[in-house]
Amino acid sequence: MTDLRQQALDYHAYPTPGKISVEITTPAETSVDLALAYSPGVAEPVREIAENPDDVYKYTGKGNTVAVISNGTAILGLGNLGPMASKPVMEGKALLFKRFANINSFDIEVKHKTVEDFVNTVANIADSFGGINLEDIKAPECFVIEKALIERCKIPVFHDDQHGTAIVTCAGMLNALDIQGKDIKQANIVCLGAGAAAIACMELLIKCGAQREKIYMLDTKGVIHTRRDDLNEYKKLFANNTDKRTLEDVIAGADVFVGVSGPDLLTAEQLKLMAPNPVVFACSNPDPEIKPEIALATRDDVIIATGRSDYPNQVNNVLCFPFIFRGALDVRARIINDEMKIAAVHAIKDLAKEDVPAEVLAASGDKSLTFGKDYIIPKPMDSRLCAKVAKAVAQAAIDSGVAALEMPENYMAD
Numbered sequence: 248m249t250d251l252r253q254q255a256l257d258y259h260a261y262p263t264p265g266k267i268s269v270e271i272t273t274p275a276e277t278s279v280d281l282a283l284a285y286s287p288g289v290a291e292p293v294r295e296i297a298e299n300p301d302d303v304y305k306y307t308g309k310g311n312t313v314a315v316i317s318n319g320t321a322i323l324g325l326g327n328l329g330p331m332a333s334k335p336v337m338e339g340k341a342l343l344f345k346r347f348a349n350i351n352s353f354d355i356e357v358k359h360k361t362v363e364d365f366v367n368t369v370a371n372i373a374d375s376f377g378g379i380n381l382e383d384i385k386a387p388e389c390f391v392i393e394k395a396l397i398e399r400c401k402i403p404v405f406h407d408d409q410h411g412t413a414i415v416t417c418a419g420m421l422n423a424l425d426i427q428g429k430d431i432k433q434a435n436i437v438c439l440g441a442g443a444a445a446i447a448c449m450e451l452l453i454k455c456g457a458q459r460e461k462i463y464m465l466d467t468k469g470v471i472h473t474r475r476d477d478l479n480e481y482k483k484l485f486a487n488n489t490d491k492r493t494l495e496d497v498i499a500g501a502d503v504f505v506g507v508s509g510p511d512l513l514t515a516e517q518l519k520l521m522a523p524n525p526v527v528f529a530c531s532n533p534d535p536e537i538k539p540e541i542a543l544a545t546r547d548d549v550i551i552a553t554g555r556s557d558y559p560n561q562v563n564n565v566l567c568f569p570f571i572f573r574g575a576l577d578v579r580a581r582i583i584n585d586e587m588k589i590a591a592v593h594a595i596k597d598l599a600k601e602d603v604p605a606e607v608l609a610a611s612g613d614k615s616l617t618f619g620k621d622y623i624i625p626k627p628m629d630s631r632l633c634a635k636v637a638k639a640v641a642q643a644a645i646d647s648g649v650a651a652l653e654m655p656e657n658y659m660a661d
């Protein structure tokens with residue numbers, strides 16, 4: 248563990264501090280080049296854009312650039328550690344955008360006093376980018392912020408911890424339930440955590456067939472139920488009319504556990520209480536609600552997933568956000584709507600059922616990957632994800648009328 252700690256610190260410190268840099272895409276060697284890149288040549292696209300604002304997509308990098316924006320109030324499962332502490336994560340998201348979907352991104356960490364202050368800051372700079380990925384902003388402010396920004400911005404605004412996590416969770420869950428022989432409509436679901444990811448995951452699971460009254464959500468005070476008077480409007484949507492109060496009460500007989508809370512909060516004893524063939528998604532990062540080795544030592548009928556790269560079944564929003572933005576940017580979608588999110592769920596889910604080519608195995612370091620308990624969801628380094636997810640998302644954007652462009656010819660053909 249200490250070894251990983253030092254390796255991770257060195258990874259971030261060397262060869263240069265941080266994980267990303269900016270590169271030049273045009274020649275800039277001679278004075279002729281500079282006369283085009285800068286004064287006087289640069290005046291020409293300025294005039295074009297002033298005349299026709301859409302030309303900004305033609306003459307600048309806007310259309311392939313996403314801002315990754317945080318205030319550091321809910322960094323992974325680590326808590327409210329402030330904007331600067333969130334910077335390695337936001338640079339990490341920028342790395343993933345580039346690595347997996349060839350999208351350029353800038354990380355922006357915002358210090359602010361009020362929600363309005365944050366919204367104004369982001370709304371005022373939004374036009375510089377093709378899209379905005381909000382990251383690691385705590386609930387309930389994240390809901391207000393996202394809604395306000397969607398209203399004010401002309402480009403897609405997507406809160407990754409809500410929707411990215413929800414899309415990947417739904418894709419993995421539909422497959423896991425399928426393997427366990429369970430029907431989502433009948434599943435008793437326990438959701439530990441009541442923040443951004445929890446609420447979005449449960450809402451999307453409901454859109455995929457889960458029954459609201461079969462969901463038990465817990466916050467730090469226990470089960471969210473109808474007789475509590477301390478619930479915000481978002482938690483209220485999950486207030487269950489029940490006498491159950493604790494995790495023990497609700498985990499007994501549950502088919503599904505979704506953890507989006509913090510480390511080691513599900514014990515082996517509690518896991519034993521679940522129904523036969525349970526599904527456990529322990530998604531708190533970096534440390535899951537239960538370690539896979541403990542879960543698998545406790546019972547052999549469980550499917551266990553975490554948010555981490557170093558275990559099988561990585562249910563992490565990296566499987567979604569680079570590709571949903573790829574699709575959205577390529578047809579210049581105005582927003583990322585439910586149709587696009589559901590299209591992403593199915594594209595990710597279905598890819599796990601396809602044969603895995605040798606080059607994906609080589610990249611993931613696995614000897615073989617076959618749809619089943621240890622492979623419910625594609626690997627992030629599966630290069631087929633970009634084409635499949637982006638195309639499904641772009642098509643859904645076109646079909647639902649939010650795309651400004653048609654499907655590019657031969658889009659993602661190879």
Ligand SMILES: O=C([O-])CC(=O)C(=O)O
Binds near residue numbers: 322323531554
């Ligand atoms: O960064 C990750 O690994 C996933 C994520 O968004 C989070 O945990 O907040």
Ligand SMILES: [Mg+2]
Binds near residue numbers: 323382383407408
């Ligand atoms: Mg996050």
